[in-house]
Amino acid sequence: MKHIAMPERREGPVDPMPKQPGPSEEGGGPKRPDIGSPDKDSLLKRMRKVDPKQAERYRQRTGE
Amino acid sequence: MRLFGIETEYGITRDDLEEVDPVVESMELVRAHLTASFERRWDYAGEDPHEDARGFRVSGLAQDKEEDEFAKLDAHRPFSFHEMKSDLVLPNGARFYNDHTHPEYSTPECRRLKDLLAQDRAGERIVQRAADRRNQSLGGEYVQLYKNNTDFHGHSYGCHDNYLALRSIPFPQLTAGLLPFLVSRQVIAGAGKVGIEAQESGVVPGQFQLSQRADFMETDLSVDTMHNRPILNTRDEPHADPKKYRRLHLIIGDANMCEYATALKVGTTQLVLDLIELGAAPSLVLEQPVTAVKQLSRDIDLKAAVRRQNGQTITALDIQEQYYRAAERTLAGLDEESDWVLNEWGETLRLLAQDRHRLVGKLDWVTKLWLLETFMREERIGWDDPWLASLDLAYHNVHPVRGLYLGLEAEGKAWRMTTEADVERALSVGPPDTRGGLRGLCIRRFPDHIRSMQWERIQFTGGLMPRTLEMGDLFEPAEVRACAELFETADSPLDALRAWNGRKDIGS
Numbered sequence: 044m045k046h047i048a049m050p051e052r053r054e055g056p057v058d059p060m061p062k063q064p065g066p067s068e069e070g071g072g073p074k075r076p077d078i079g080s081p082d083k084d085s086l087l088k089r090m091r092k093v094d095p096k097q098a099e100r101y102r103q104r105t106g107e
Numbered sequence: 108m109r110l111f112g113i114e115t116e117y118g119i120t121r122d123d124l125e126e127v128d129p130v131v132e133s134m135e136l137v138r139a140h141l142t143a144s145f146e147r148r149w150d151y152a153g154e155d156p157h158e159d160a161r162g163f164r165v166s167g168l169a170q171d172k173e174e175d176e177f178a179k180l181d182a183h184r185p186f187s188f189h190e191m192k193s194d195l196v197l198p199n200g201a202r203f204y205n206d207h208t209h210p211e212y213s214t215p216e217c218r219r220l221k222d223l224l225a226q227d228r229a230g231e232r233i234v235q236r237a238a239d240r241r242n243q244s245l246g247g248e249y250v251q252l253y254k255n256n257t258d259f260h261g262h263s264y265g266c267h268d269n270y271l272a273l274r275s276i277p278f279p280q281l282t283a284g285l286l287p288f289l290v291s292r293q294v295i296a297g298a299g300k301v302g303i304e305a306q307e308s309g310v311v312p313g314q315f316q317l318s319q320r321a322d323f324m325e326t327d328l329s330v331d332t333m334h335n336r337p338i339l340n341t342r343d344e345p346h347a348d349p350k351k352y353r354r355l356h357l358i359i360g361d362a363n364m365c366e367y368a369t370a371l372k373v374g375t376t377q378l379v380l381d382l383i384e385l386g387a388a389p390s391l392v393l394e395q396p397v398t399a400v401k402q403l404s405r406d407i408d409l410k411a412a413v414r415r416q417n418g419q420t421i422t423a424l425d426i427q428e429q430y431y432r433a434a435e436r437t438l439a440g441l442d443e444e445s446d447w448v449l450n451e452w453g454e455t456l457r458l459l460a461q462d463r464h465r466l467v468g469k470l471d472w473v474t475k476l477w478l479l480e481t482f483m484r485e486e487r488i489g490w491d492d493p494w495l496a497s498l499d500l501a502y503h504n505v506h507p508v509r510g511l512y513l514g515l516e517a518e519g520k521a522w523r524m525t526t527e528a529d530v531e532r533a534l535s536v537g538p539p540d541t542r543g544g545l546r547g548l549c550i551r552r553f554p555d556h557i558r559s560m561q562w563e564r565i566q567f568t569g570g571l572m573p574r575t576l577e578m579g580d581l582f583e584p585a586e587v588r589a590c591a592e593l594f595e596t597a598d599s600p601l602d603a604l605r606a607w608n609g610r611k612d613i614g615s
Contacts, residue, residue: 085518
């Protein structure tokens with residue numbers, strides 16, 4: 044899991060603040076996920092388990 | 108003053124039934140959350156979808172006829188309106204109820220993005236836990252929940268983002284400033300969809316688009332939400348002091364699975380509201396916003412240009428760039444969170460133009476497209492294969508073992524901005540600096556002393572006179588914390604209320 048640090052919101056007038064390390068790789072935040080391909084042993088397996096006709100059967104009422 | 112929240116209507120189905128009664132299923136799902144019998148507490152005063160922010164009241168909504176027909180059917184059901192709604196206020200200050208045919212989770216009001224993300228994720232866990240309980244009683248994993256916005260047959264349901272705005276900003280100024288931004292926001296906040304639909308009609312397969320909701324936008328401005336859906340909803344239901352505030356109720360958005368997309372969706376919209384308040388929004392008018400929403404959604408290369416009123420054309424990325432630059436110029440240094448949003452907004456627009464692959468795990472449409480393209484290569488299928496719509500649906504399943512996005516997240520391929528500890532805490536505690544957190548506190552401390560609750564007030568039992576905590580103008584964080592401290596330490600809610608009112612009297 045890749046966690047991105049988010050700053051706290053400050054109250055009231057703001058003093059000049061040092062830049063916080065963001066989620067970039069250079070800033071000491073999390074590393075970019077390895078997105079070469081979905082893991083063939085788990086995620087693709089999970090995808091193959093999805094019933095190809097699931098969406099065809101899926102019906103909802105109109106909401107807001 | 109910043110305050111925002113997200114309402115999510117979940118899709119619900121039963122795998123063991125040919126025909127599902129969504130009213131009953133949604134009601135039973137919400138009821139499954141309860142460990143005791145349902146008590147009617149939600150106060151519907153203040154909910155009036157007929158008031159229009161343009162300064163008039165409509166006599167009817169486009170959905171009224173359909174709603175009336177449902178009401179006639181519901182009259183024959185063996186439960187009352189209130190039992191059907193099963194409106195719950197949760198210990199984190201959220202509202203969880205049956206919005207007629209969809210379980211809906213509304214986060215408590217938040218002031219910070221990190222709180223909103225945690226509360227939104229808590230909502231996913233709460234609805235799935237309710238499904239787990241319901242399934243336990245049914246004897247199998249039959250009930251499935253989807254955090255999405257379409258059934259691929261022309262029926263859409265919403266994920267609305269809401270913002271507190273000052274009433275002093277003229278509504279035409281709000282709409283002018285927001286319309287081009289909302290038309291193009293889908294490049295960041297779109298959840299991605301397989302196929303093209305229209306209201307009440309089937310899907311045309313063979314194409315991937317950025318947004319789930321774009322197909323359902325029918326007009327620029329309207330008070331309606333179920334038919335004739337607008338890019339900018341004009342419902343005037345502030346849930347706050349109407350003289351000072353309005354609630355911007357945006358129904359154009361998709362339900363996001365990616366935390367990063369949710370953060371940017373709400374964070375950038377808040378910055379645009381700040382720009383409008385300062386009179387610093389870009390001056391940009393689109394010729395046909397509704398056409399533009401659909402046109403931009405259906406171009407995954409982000410090259411489509413839409414017509415401006417001045418005769419020129421502009422791409423979605425260029426619209427976003429104009430807003431981003433105005434925000435950077437005007438709002439940089441405002442506070443840490445704004446700076447974070449600005450930084451990520453600019454970087455995301457750059458990556459969308461140059462290297463969008465790096466946004467996998469951050470933006471839903473990019474992530475879903477990458478998953479589907481990988482699958483198509485593996486299985487040697489094309490865009491016209493109906494399996495892809497099913498995979499699209501499965502992306503949004505909130506079951507941890509079935510959901511494709513949650514699977515991706517479990518593999519470490521999605522960016523997280525909350526920790527598990529944040530989400531766990533959000534299951535039972537609301538933001539400490541908003542009335543949402545205060546609402547939750549009252550539910551936790553004094554569950555047996557509450558007569559009714561709603562967004563802007565809590566009425567307590569005891570005595571002959573109404574004992575009401577008014578929260579229609581309780582937005583200053585210091586005030587909220589002071590009030591919460593009284594309710595945290597008092598022996599009874601009436602003691603806390605007495606002390607709070609006395610404090611206000613001294614203050615005035």
